[in-house]
Amino acid sequence: KAGVTQTPRYLIKTRGQQVTLSCSPISGHRSVSWYQQTPGQGLQFLFEYFSETQRNKGNFPGRFSGRQFSNSRSEMNVSTLELGDSALYLCASKQGTNTEAFFGQGTRLTVV
Amino acid sequence: AQSVTQPDIHITVSEGASLELRCNYSYGATPYLFWYVQSPGQGLQLLLKYFSGDTLVQGIKGFEAEFKRSQSSFNLRKPSVHWSDAAEYFCAGGLGTDKLIFGTGTRLQVFP
Numbered sequence: 001k002a003g004v005t006q007t008p009r010y011l012i013k014t015r016g017q018q019v020t021l022s023c024s025p026i027s028g029h030r031s032v033s034w035y036q037q038t039p040g041q042g043l044q045f046l047f048e049y050f051s052e053t054q055r056n057k058g059n060f061p062g063r064f065s066g067r068q069f070s071n072s073r074s075e076m077n078v079s080t081l082e083l084g085d086s087a088l089y090l091c092a093s094k095q096g097t098n099t100e101a102f103f104g105q106g107t108r109l110t111v112v
Numbered sequence: 113a114q115s116v117t118q119p120d121i122h123i124t125v126s127e128g129a130s131l132e133l134r135c136n137y138s139y140g141a142t143p144y145l146f147w148y149v150q151s152p153g154q155g156l157q158l159l160l161k162y163f164s165g166d167t168l169v170q171g172i173k174g175f176e177a178e179f180k181r182s183q184s185s186f187n188l189r190k191p192s193v194h195w196s197d198a199a200e201y202f203c204a205g206g207l208g209t210d211k212l213i214f215g216t217g218t219r220l221q222v223f224p
Contacts, residue, residue, distance in 0.1 A: 004155075033211065043202065045211035056211055090155055097209050098163065100146060103156040 001027060004093050004104035012110045018079040021107045025072050025093030031055075032074040033101065034066060037088040046089075049074055081111045114139050116205045118215035125193050126223050133188040133218050135203030143205035145186040146212070147177055150200045159201075162186060173197070198222045 005024040013019050025032050033056075034046040045058040049068035066076040072093075078085055088108050092101035115138045125131055137143060144163050148156040160171025167179040177188045186203060203215040 006155075035212075042216050043204075043212075043214040045213075048209070048211065050209075055209055058211060092156075092212075098144065100144075100158055100161045101206075101212060102158060103148070105155040108153070 004091055004102055006089075006091050006104035006107050008107060009105065010108045010110075012112060013081050014112055015081055015083060017081050018077060019081060019109060020075050020077045021089055021091075021109070023074045023076075023091030023093075023104060025074070025091075026095075026102055029093035029095050029102075030072050031094040031096070032068055032072065033092045033094070034074070034076050035090045035092065036060075037090060037106070038086075043090070046076065078109075083111050085109065086111045114143075114205070114207075114213055116203055116213050116215040118201075118203055118218050120218045121216070122219045122221065124221040124223060127195050128192050131188075131190045131193045131197070131220070133201050133203075133220070135186045135188065135215060136184050137186065137203075137205045138184065139205060139207065141207065142181065143207050145177075145179060146204045146206070147171065147175070147186075147188045148202045148204060149173075150202065150217075152199075156202065159188070193220075193222055195222045195224060 007022045031050045033048040037043045048056040052068045063079045068074045088106045090106045092103045094101045117136045146161045147159040162179045200217045204212045206212045
C-alpha cells in the first residue's frame with residue numbers, strides 16, 4: 001500500500017508569490033491534515049479536511065488555505081508569501097477519527 | 113491549555129546502551145499518544161501509539177513506551193540503541209478529531 005505522497009518535495013519562491021502544495025493520502029484514508037515545521041516554532045497544525053470539508057483549523061493567517069477533493073487528495077495554498085513561511089510542510093492522513101496519522105515526506109518551501 | 117512536553121532537547125548515548133526519552137502531557141482528558149521519529153529532511157514515521165488498554169505498548173524498531181496516568185507521562189524506551197536510531201523523536205497527543213499537539217522534539221545522538 002502506497003504511503004502519503006507529497007509533491008513537490010522542494011520549492012523556492014519569491015516573497016509576494018503564491019504557492020500550492022499537493023498531498024495524496026493513503027488509499028482509503030478520508031482525513032488529511034497539514035502541519036508546518038520550523039526550527040523556531042516546531043510542528044504546528046494548519047488544518048484538517050475530512051470528506052472535502054474543513055473540520056479543524058489552526059492559528060494561521062488567512063493567507064494559508066486548503067481544500068480537499070472527492071478522491072481525498074488535498075492541496076494547500078499560501079498566498080503573498082513571506083520569508084517566515086519558509087518551512088517544511090507536512091501532510092498526514094488518517095483512516096478515521098480515532099486512528100493514527102501517517103505522514104508524508106514533506107515539501108520544503110524556501111521563500112527568498 | 114493542552115500541551116505535550118519533551119524535557120530533553122538533546123540526548124547522547126553510546127551504541128548498545130539503553131534509552132529512555134521522556135514525554136509529559138497536559139490534557140483535560142486522557143489523549144491518544146504517539147511517538148514519531150524524523151530523520152533529517154524527512155517526514156515523520158510512526159513508532160508506536162497508545163489509545164487505551166495495555167499501558168505498555170510495543171512499536172517498530174524495538175521501541176516500547178509506557179503510559180502512566182498518575183504521572184501524565186508516555187516515555188519511550190529501547191533496551192539497546194543502534195547507530196541507525198540517531199534521529200529526532202517527537203511525542204504527540206490528540207483527542208478524537210482534534211489536531212495533534214507535538215512536543216518540541218528530542219534529538220538523539222549515538223556514539224559508536
